[in-house]
Amino acid sequence: MAVVTRERKSTRVPARELGTGRRQQFEEISGKALVYLLLFAGSVIFVAPFVWMVSSSFQDVSDMFRWPPSWIPRNPSFDNYVEFFRQERIGRYFFNSAYVALTVTALQLFTSSLAAYTFAKRRFPGRDLLFIITLGTMMIPGQVTLIPNYVILRHIPFFGGNDIMGSGGSGWLDSYWGLIVPQGASAFGIFLMRQYMKSIPDDLLDAARVDGGSEFRIFAQIVMPLCRPALAALGIFTFTYVWDDFFWPLIIVSSEELRTLPLGLALFVVRNRTVWDLLMAGSVITTLPVLIVFLVFQRHFIRGIAVTGMK
């Protein structure tokens, strides 16, 4: 070991001496200062709109419409928040967002891991074909299926005033069913869980099968507990995605009681142009849950993205 380290040192020294010692040192320090300066300037620009949203949400309208802009509220108050909850039925929007995001997440975790287990650990006729079809669905952009799915939902029989042939009413449009069920399965989720489950040794499952465990018990009592990290990652991704989603609710929802937070706020902007004080409070409320999820699970989050990015 000692020899090796000495060797490494001896190769480094001449490399340093190539430059004229002091100048090189100066360049290194100034280089580092430049790195900090650029990072600092960059973060100021990136964080500013965010800080601006938070500080505006605590200001009175009269303070918001003032030049120069005041970054620190003069008379900070929760009035905007109180007013927003009162005026726009935001409590209902909040409930809708949470309900839909949590249900879809639970549903996707269940269906994805069930399917992933089957694809990863069972042998049965047609497995590879079905798996290829599942992956193939990822290729199709949402815009292609958007319009037919709207029509399909409209014709779900027995719902929303429809008869057995699925006509006459609005079906699953403008309902929680329509917001939740079509998002209940995810090819990405199946793929992610399958990759993870492949690392579980087959011997473990075979032993349980010999002991007479049913496939569902093996899945629920052996496989699922081992998959906790993957389930956490998929859960975070799904929750954030559904919470942020705007396009699907925009198309499905027409009545006010079913609006989610992003949809409610967006329609607020499109229809009333000037209530920035209330909007900023609403924006903070909408961002907060995903921000908390991110800060708590930051490490999983960034690692997850890095892993999907490496492939």
Added chain:
Amino acid sequence: MSVSTAMGPYRRPVPTRRTGMRRVLREMRKQWTAYLFLAPVLLLFSVFTVFSVGYAFYLSFHQWNILEPAKPFVGLDNYARLLDDGRFRQAIGNTIYYTAASVPLTIGLGLAVALLLNNQIRARGIFRTFFYLPVVTPLVIASIIWKWVYNGDYGLANYYLMKFNIINEPLLWLADKNLAMPAVIITSVWKGVGFAMVVYLAGLQSIPEDYYDAAKIDGATGWRRLRDITIPLLSSTTLFLLVISILGSFQVFTQIFIMTNGGPLGRTRTIVWYIYTTAFKDFNMGYAAAMAFALFAMMLGFTLLQFRFLRREIEY
């Protein structure tokens, strides 16, 4: 199998088509729980994806309006109409403008920030979180915040640009026909840099330190090390980011809907915005379905092109 041995000496059946079929069926019956486990997913995919794509194809050959009972078959008319539709052409032009500006800016800045963060510096985690904050912010909220920043009378953008004497009088930003699209692009870049940064940081960590040591001994300058080692070794990361970002920006909609709603003078109408209004404002769903397939074809074409074009570069 165990059944046949129990009944006497096992004779391997001649694998005719019939016995093969029977074996498959027996195997399927034995593994019935596998199909049960797949049932929820297969049911949802077959209705909302497989059937749906077929149905979209059907719609695209009909003059299909949800409000009108008559839905005549029109053959390729919808596709033919796309070719002369000036608005569709404008939407394609705007989408390409958006993509061509936002994708290189996002990826370039993401690489720059990742390179800065890849030095041995203090508070690395905090800087990384700062740049990642916009990624966590919901897109609807990001669009609302920036719409307020671009406000013509009281927005931050005008205030600071005037304070530093970059402009003399307030700009209209989202109401200006030449500035609206750049304003939307800035918002998207702000939102996307953090993602590119994280992916590049992971890529940078996989480059062995030895390469740089060797290059230093050879007297390579920082710039040469970046150009000849770092960037080529990151090319697979870049390819991944390019594919993801281009596909994403072909589908840009939310920012447009909230910040400009296609205006001014249609300068920010994008393909998905046009599909949305055609299908859900004019209820012209057959025509919108044809547009969606055109978008699909463009996305597929671009992806294949990039893989071909960039694979050559990676393999040198």
